[in-house]
Each structure stands twice: as C-alpha cells, then as structure tokens.
Amino acid sequence: MRFSEIVERLGAASASSLETHPERDPEVGGMSAIEQPVAGTLSYIESRKYREFIDSTIAQGLILPMDREMQERAAARGLVWIGSCNPRLAFAEAIALFYKPIQPERGIHPTAIIHPSTKLGKEVSIGAYAVIQEDVVLGDGVCVHPLVVVYPQVAIGDRTILYAQCVIHERTQIGQDCVIHSGATIGSEGFGFVPRGDGTWFKMEQSGYTVLEDEVEIGCNTAVDRPAVGETRIGARTKIDNGVQIGHDVKVGADCILPAHIGMAGGAKIEDQVVLGGRTVVSNRVVVGRGTRATIGSLLISDTEPGSIVSGYPAMPHQSWLRSSALVRRLPEMQQTMKQMQKQIDTLQAELARLQGQQGQERGDEV
Amino acid sequence: MRFSEIVERLGAASASSLETHPERDPEVGGMSAIEQPVAGTLSYIESRKYREFIDSTIAQGLILPMDREMQERAAARGLVWIGSCNPRLAFAEAIALFYKPIQPERGIHPTAIIHPSTKLGKEVSIGAYAVIQEDVVLGDGVCVHPLVVVYPQVAIGDRTILYAQCVIHERTQIGQDCVIHSGATIGSEGFGFVPRGDGTWFKMEQSGYTVLEDEVEIGCNTAVDRPAVGETRIGARTKIDNGVQIGHDVKVGADCILPAHIGMAGGAKIEDQVVLGGRTVVSNRVVVGRGTRATIGSLLISDTEPGSIVSGYPAMPHQSWLRSSALVRRLPEMQQTMKQMQKQIDTLQAELARLQGQQGQERGDEV
Amino acid sequence: MRFSEIVERLGAASASSLETHPERDPEVGGMSAIEQPVAGTLSYIESRKYREFIDSTIAQGLILPMDREMQERAAARGLVWIGSCNPRLAFAEAIALFYKPIQPERGIHPTAIIHPSTKLGKEVSIGAYAVIQEDVVLGDGVCVHPLVVVYPQVAIGDRTILYAQCVIHERTQIGQDCVIHSGATIGSEGFGFVPRGDGTWFKMEQSGYTVLEDEVEIGCNTAVDRPAVGETRIGARTKIDNGVQIGHDVKVGADCILPAHIGMAGGAKIEDQVVLGGRTVVSNRVVVGRGTRATIGSLLISDTEPGSIVSGYPAMPHQSWLRSSALVRRLPEMQQTMKQMQKQIDTLQAELARLQGQQGQERGDEV
Secondary structure (H helix, E strand, C coil), X not given: CXXXXXXXXXXXXXXXXXXXXXXXXXXXXXXXXXXCCCCCCEEECCCHHHHHHHHCCCCCEEEECCCHHXXXXXXXXXXXXXXXXXXXXXXXXXXXXXXXXCCCCCCECCCCEECCCCEECCCCEECCCCEECCCCEECCCCEECCCCEECCCCEEXXXXXXXXXXXXCCCCEECCCCEECCCCEEEEECCCEEECCCCCEEECCCCCEEEECCCCEECCCCEEEECCCCEEEECCCCEECCCCEECCCCEECCCCEECCCCEECCCCEECCCCEECCCCEECCCXXXXXXXXECCCCEECCCECCCCEEEECCEEEHHHHHHHHHHHHCHHHHHHHHHHHHXXXXXXXXXXXXXXXXXXXXXXXHC | CEHHHHHHHCCCEEEECCCCCCCCCCECCCECECCECCCCCEEECCCHHHCCHHHHCCCCXXXXXXXXXXXXXXXXXXXXXXXXXXXXXXXXXXXXXXXXXXXXXXXXXXXXXXXXXXXXXXXXXXXXXXXXXCCXXXXXXXXXXXXXXXXXXXXECCCCEECCCCEECCCCEECCCCEECCCCEEEEXXXXXXXXXXXXXXXXXXXXXXXXXCCCEECCCCEEEECCCCEEEECCCCEECCCCEECCCCEECCCCEECXXXXXXXCCEECCCCEECXXXXXXXXXXXXXXXXXXXXXXXXXXECCCCEEEECXXXXXXXXXXXXXXXXXXXXXXXXXXXXXXXXXXXXXXXXXXXXXXXXXXXXXX | CEHHHHHHHCCCEXXXXXXXXXXXXXXXXXXXXXXXXXXXXXXXXXXXXXXXXXXXXXXXXXXXXXXXXXXHHHHHCCCEEEEECCHHHHHHHHHHHHCCCCCCCCCEXXXXXXXXXXXXXXXXXXXXXXXXXXXXXXXXXXXXXXXXXXXXXCEECCCCEECCCCEECCCCEECCCCEECCCCEEEEEXXXXXXXXXXXXXXXCCCCEEEECCXXXXXXXXXXXXXXXXXXXXXXXXXXXXXXXXXXXXXXXXXXXXXXXXXXXXXXXXXCXXXXXXXXXXXXXXXXXXXCEECCCCEECCCECCCCEEEECCEEEHHHHHHHHHHHHCHXXXXXXXXXXXXXXXXXXXXXXXXXXXXXXXXXXXX
C-alpha cells in the first residue's frame, strides 16, 4: 500500500510529510513496533520520551505526535511521517489497514451437532464438533468456532464470534458484535453455598442468567457466572481480558476496560467507563464509581468515588498510596529515627533533672 | 406454587404470616433478589440493616429474620412473610422449590468415544464428542457433558456431573455426587522441576494421583494437580470456585469453602471447615488450621491457628491487620508527627542548653 | 527393580549403603514421599531438618544428603540408603526409573479433522475430535491429544505434546519437545484497546504471533497472547505453570520457572534464569533482570537488578521487605511509642517552662 493511501485512510491523521515532500511516497509493507522495527514498514512513537528512536529506526516511516521538532528530525533522515494528536490510535488504525484476520470456513460443518429447535440467522458459521443444544437462537453472521458448547435457551446476537472451546451456559443472552475468546465460560453457576449452621453448606441453586450487551469482549479462560436469581450483566462495549472472574450478580457498566486476572466477587457493581489495572480484586457488593481508575494489582474493599484514581492493597487514593507505600519502605529508617529521638528525650530528661536538682540545691543553699 | 405450600416445605421456616393472616395465600411465581424485586415473587432480607426495603418492595412476600417489628411492617403493607432464623438458607431452599435445572439428554450419545474397557454404571449419560479412555469406571447415574475428556484409569462415583470441556487426567479418583464445572482440569501434572545446579531444570515425573472425596465441587477452569508421588486430596463436601489452583500434594480437608482465584502452592495443608476469601494464596507446605477464616486477597505464608481469623498480605490476625492497615494509610501523618516531635526536641535541647549556659554563667558570676 | 540397579542408574548418586552392606539389596517397588511413606519403596530426605523421619519411616530405604550421621542412622535401622549432594534431584531421577507415563494411542484417530494442507512429520499421533486447520506443520512424533484445536499457519516442532482441550491460535510457532497442558491457549489475541478520547475504545488488531522455543512447558488454562505487531516469545526450557497470563509482546528468556497464577502485563521482559514465586505480577514493560528471584505473590512495578531477590507488593529487595513487613505489623506499637514520646516531650516542655519561669523569677528577685 502506498504511503499516500495510508495517510488518506487514517481518520486520526492531522498532518504528514507529503505536505513538504510529496515526492516521497514509498510502498509500505506493514506496521512494526518501535523497539522491533522492520525495514519497509511504518512504526510509531507515542511521545517525546521515545524521540531518540527517530535517529536510529530502520523503519521507513513513523507515526508521530503533533510535534514539529520530531517531525523535522524524521524528515531530515528521509523518513516519511504522519502526525497525529493520538499516535497510538493512528497506529492501531494503520494496522487494521493491513491485517487480514483468519477467516473460519463459512457454513455449518457437517460434524456440528445442532438441536433441531435452534433458530439460525443468515450466514451463520458453525465449526467442527461444535454442540448447540435446544432452544438456542443464533443471529445473522454468528461465527461459532470448533469445539464450542452452547447450552439450552441461549440467545446470541448478530456477528458475535465464539472462539474454540468456549462454553455458553443455559439462559445466557449475548448481544451483537461480541467476541468470546477460547476457553471462556459464560453463564456458569455462581458460587453460592449457605452455611447450615452445623459446619456444612447448602447449595443455593443458581436459577438466574447472564447478559452480555453489544460489543463486549471476553478473554480466554475467563468465567462470567450467573446468579441465584436475577442477572449478571456486562455493559455494552466493555472489554474483558483473560483469566478474569466475574462472580454471580455482578453488574459491569458500559465502556469498561478489565485486564487479565481481575476478580469480582458476588454483587460487585462497576459503573461505566471504569478502567482497572490487571489483577485487581473487587470485593463483594463494592460499588466502583463511574470512571474510576485503579492501578495494577489493587484490592478494592470499599466503594470508590466517581472519577477517582486508586491504588494499593487495600486501595486508597492514588496520591495517598504513593506517599504511604514510599513510607512503608522507609519504616526501618523511621524506626531508627524514633530510637534516636527517644535517646534525645532520655538525655533531655536526665539533663533537666540534673538542672532541677542543681537549682533546688542552689535554692537550698540560699535558704 | 401457593405460599402455604412454600411455608410447609421450607425446613428452615419458623413462623409465617399465615398465623395471623391465613386468608393471604397467593400464588407465588418464583424468587427474586431484594435489590431487583419482581412482582409476584418472594424475596428475602438478611438482617435489620436492609429493613427499609420492606416499605418499597414490589415483591409480594418476604423471607425475614425472626424480628417481630420487621414482620409486622411487612404485614402492614399486605405482604406475606416467612420468618426464619437463617433467612438466607430459607431463601436458598425456596429457590430449590422452583428451579428446574437443565437436564442433559439421557443415555450415551452416539458420537461419544468410549473405550471398550470402560465399566459403566446404570443410567449413565455421556454427551456428544466426549472421550473416555481405557480402564475408566463410571458409577451409576454419572453425567458426562459434551466434549469432556477422561484419561485412563479414572474412577468416578455415582451421580457425579462433569460439565462441558472439563478434563480428568489419568488415575484420578472422584467420589459420589461431585460436580466438576466447565473447563476444569483434575489430576493434571504437578509443577515439579528440580534445579540441576547448572541453571537448568530436571522434570520430576508426576507419578501420583488426585482424589476428590464425595460431594466436592470444582469451579470452571480450576486445576487440581497430581503430585510426584502419593496423592493430592480434596476432602468431602468441600466447594471450590472458578480459576483456583490446587498444587501438587495439597491436602484440603472436609467442608471447606474456597472461592475464586485462590492458589495453593505445593504441599499446603488445609484442615476441615476452612473458609478463605477469594484470591487468597497459601504458600508451600503452610498448614491452615481447622476452621480458619481468611479475608479476601490474603497471603498465607505461615501456619494459622485453628479457629483464627486472618487478613493481610502477608496475613496476620485480623484485628492486628485492621489496626496496621489503618496505620499504613496514616504513615504520612505519622511521619509529619515525627518531624514535629523532632523540632520540639531540637527546641528543647536549644533551650536547655541556653538555660544550662545561663545557670553556668550565673554560677560563674557568683563565684 | 533391585536396589543395586537403582544405585547404578542414578547419575546423582555419590554413595550408598551397598558399600558397607552389599548383602542388603532388596526389590524396590517404587518411590514415596517421606510424609506418606509406603512399605517396600524408597523415600528421600532433603536435609538434616527432616532427619527425625529416619527413625520412624516404614519405607525400606532413603535417599539422603551426604551426611554420615544420617546415613549411619538409616543403616542402623536396617534401611538401605543412597547418598547424594542433591537428594531431591536423585529422587526425581529415581521416580523416572519407575514411572511409565500413559501413552496415547499411536496414529491418527479417524475422527480427527485434518486440513489437507497439513504437513505431518513421521509418527505423529492425533487424538479423537482434534481439529487441525490449514497450513499447519506438525514435526516428527508430535502428539496431539483429543479435542485440541490448532488454528491456521501454526508450526509445531518434533515430539511436542498438546494435551486435551488446548488451543493453538493462528501463526504460533512452537519448538521441539514442548509440552502444552490441558486447556492452555497459545497465541490468542492480545488485549489491545486504544482510547478514542470520547470514552470509547478502538480495538487494535493483534497481527503478531507467539513463539515458544524448544522444551518449553505451558500449564493448564494458561494463556500466552500474541501482540499487535512483532512477537511474544518464551525462551528455551522455560517452564510455566497453570493459570498464568503472558500478555502481548512479553519476552521471557531461557530457563525461567514461572509457577501458577503469575501474570505478565504487555511488554514485560523477563531475562534468562528468572525464578518467580507463584501469583507474582509483572507490570507493563518492566524488565526483570537475569536470575532475579521473587517470592510468592510479589508485585513488580519497576525493573529488577540481575541476580536480585525481591519481595513485597510492590516489590523491594527481600531484606528490606523482611524489615518493612515486620514493622508494618508493629505499626500500632510504633504509634503507641510515638504517643508516649509526645507525652514525654510535653512534660519536658512544661518542666522546662517552669524552670525558665523560676529562673526568670529568681533573677528578677535578684534584680
């Protein structure tokens, strides 16, 4: 693809080297990372912090921030460049221009076992050895990869993709344009056991169901459980990574980003546009306010304010955590300081006592 | 189902509105959560903390604690109610009255591949594309869902359910009435590598096996490894949630509750009736004493006393953790206090020196 | 197997009871753990710490450290023994003498679906209901267990084993003698979403691929993602346990040991011979220096020095962590000490003021 075509097709591009060097319009073979540049490709630099890469890259061009100095530096090396207010987004858009995802075979594989009650939309693909049980609805263009199991009474919206080995449990409702990655389990039984009082546990049947709204992604080996009654719900456009646990009765809002190994205990409520660091834990019934950000590995045992940034285990406001965690490291030093202070106090006490004694004596002398 | 029938069938019910209002005996359509009440259903309230819900619920009845005020408040709104010393247990029992779990097709699916050496009990169900290898014993009423793999020399007790995509590795022994959820792996190889001393690792063969006693549940994508020699064992009636790791040679006692994302390193020993919070880690060979409780996200690197409650990362007695973790947040304040104390000490020293100097001078004067 | 044969075949054995008691050469039935000894077997004792077991074991022999006292104590009880500088390694070697792993059926199962473009090496085994898609290369002796899915353009080296239910995604390259355990997912899409700036997220296509070098092991339900561009790479002989997350663009070196539930965020770099404790998290782009060791449950948010030992959440040098974490427990005590110091200071100030007042008065008197 010609460089000029990329520039034209990138929505996020605001400027390019074509303005000053229209004659530089090479064929571009693809995209590459700035740390692993490949000749004949475009790479990208997020910010001035990485600008040294401009001088050494073997890529033939760069997506750059709107920074004239960086752009001139690239041009001086004969590189083509695209300027963007969001270079990472422009890079992602450019990858999409080149990338041709693997297309599974169209149609229904003869080994797929599909219950006669299944309602199939148009142009559905179902892979080898997939098993679709009774009363399932698959929308138009749904793509079921090999070895997937769909339990009864599931509805799956148009164009949703179920990758290999995932399991969709009974009564689950999945919206349009969702992606369920390999090995994920949606709508499995919540973990509900009630103490009988004699040290044993009574299983609470999980009669509820799970809902994924439109454009949700669920990562590999992630589980989204269904509750005893009512629903577990993941809001529209929320993206969930691998190995995540979404407990029964959790409500996740729209446009959230939940990286790998996050765990949400039963009844947690995550409002819209929450972005958590990987490995974060949210405790039972905790409400994570709209737009909250948590850094990697946080433990949220109490509600967070909308728009807050939290860190720590347990979590606290990020600024407090920065100070507290720095001081945890300095506790041995603080202890040392305290010991010295105690010595100083002891010395002061001794000297004061001596002084008082002297004064008493002097006064006694005077008497 | 009539309200009066529910009252009659609930073992845990101690009282009900039928005593004072026998004429109120509506048809009940099911159960619902107090935060998501559904008209025509019963809901439940665990404790006085949630009693405000009585005034606004659209449910037609409530399971309540043995609290006369709450019961009268419900009756005053025309609601039917059931009183119980354990409302949550009564709620769970009531759900079970209504819930009809999905029943897999009976019998052996023609696509299931079953080694001729398999010993099948009565009324065994085996789903599509399940694979049962040699020398496996399946007890009466065992239910193997689609796409399950059972490796050789496995024994599975009566009425145990294996959900879709789970894998039972060689030599595993599973008791009666167990439930293995989708994607779980039982009896997989323990992680055993011995340093050779030259920076490389020798694989220790995992020749042992895994035992699940009766009525054990194992969650989705959980792994229970087998050891190099001997056995990994999960005690009767212990319930394990999703994404848990049980390392080689771990012994878990009876009636334990182990929520999602718990990890147990090799050789850990969990005694009976232990209840851990989700995401807890137990280090190698640590012994968790009978009845220990750990709060969410704890790290147990040393043994716990029977009956203890622990928290923290690493864990300590819960009461200590409450104090310590509150003080971690207040470290910046403590540091500030120390600085002020240091200033006060410095001032005291200076003033004392001045005083000593004056006194010396005065005495000098006197001399 | 005769005891003498075991002694002969153990590379790590340096001495044995045959030297002093050649007549004691029993038939050995297998190996057992020292805490669960089995009659007729050999067990092992790692160090003097466990030497009391010598006096009570029902095993007929022991692998012991090079410790004359322990060896004589065993001989005095009539036990046979093998002395080794690395008893654990000798034990592992001895297990391998006895253990006969389950052998999957040879050949291609008739239900396996293999795309005609597949290049098969010699003596490949492919189990029931496995699905191999287009343009896949399987080396000599590759063993694919039942219900495995291999996506297009994957290459798998000689003798590599793929256990049941694992999924190998498009373009993945797996070396020779690797082991992929049940339910693992290799080469799945990295988690890449770029903020558009309006609260929504643009999916970055993951056009890269994943490489596992020779002799890598990947545990059950572990995921190794592929990146947007370039590669995710696991170095030769590195062993990864269950439930681990390796994010997109991560580079792991050779001979690393990564136990269960470890998580590595995008772009992390783990150098050779790193040994992390289970449940450790490595943050985005962090570089873990060659030979670093981290204790269980650490959080690495900054680079580590080669050869360092780190602990904590977030991690710090292990020695600092020992001191700091001990002091965290003692914070209530430190706070108490501070309060007492403050009282002492207050008293000192009061007494000093009184003294100054007296002195002023006295001097005033004198005037």
